[in-house]
Amino acid sequence: WSDEPCAAHLTQREGYQATTQGQLKDQLYQEIINYFDKGKMWEEAIILSKELAEQYENEMFDFEQLSASLRKQAQFYENIVKVIRPKPDYFAVGYYGMGFPSFLRDFSLGGRPFVGIFEVESFYAYFEMMA
Numbered sequence: 115w116s117d118e119p120c121a122a123h124l125t126q127r128e129g130y131q132a133t134t135q136g137q138l139k140d141q142l143y144q145e146i147i148n149y150f151d152k153g154k155m156w157e158e159a160i161i162l163s164k165e166l167a168e169q170y171e172n173e174m175f176d177f178e179q180l181s182a183s184l185r186k187q188a189q190f191y192e193n194i195v196k197v198i199r200p201k202p203d204y205f206a207v208g209y210y211g212m213g214f215p216s217f218l219r220d221f222s223l224g225g226r227p228f229v230g231i232f233e234v235e236s237f238y239a240y241f242e243m244m245a
C-alpha cells in the first residue's frame with residue numbers, strides 16, 4: 115500500500131488509472147473481488163474485502179470506500195446464506211511420460227458447475243491431438 119509512483123508498464127492494461135502502487139493494488143483487489151463474486155466464491159471475496167476495509171479505515175481514511183466495501187461484504191454474507199451453489203466437481207488429471215513438463219504430470223482440475231466427465235475428456239482429447 116505504498117505511495118511510491120507506479121511503474122508505467124504496470125498500468126498499461128486497459129482500465130487501470132493508478133499513479134501510485136497503492137492505487138494499483140486497490141484496483142487489483144477490486145478486480146479480484148469481482149471475479150470471486152462472479153465465480154460465487156464469496157468466502158474468498160470476504161477475506162480480501164476485509165483487507166481492503168482495514169486499509170480504507172486505518173490507513174487511507176476513505177470512509178466512502180469503506181462504506182461501499184462493507185455493503186459489498188454484507189451482500190457476500192447474504193449470498194452465502196441464501197444462494198444455492200452447486201458443488202463443483204474436481205477431476206484428477208495426469209500426464210505421463212517425460213514429454214510433459216513436471217508441473218503438468220499430476221494436478222487437479224476444478225470443473226465448473228454442471229460440467230461432466232464427458233466434457234472434461236473431450237477438452238483434454240483436443241490437447242492430446244495437439245501434442
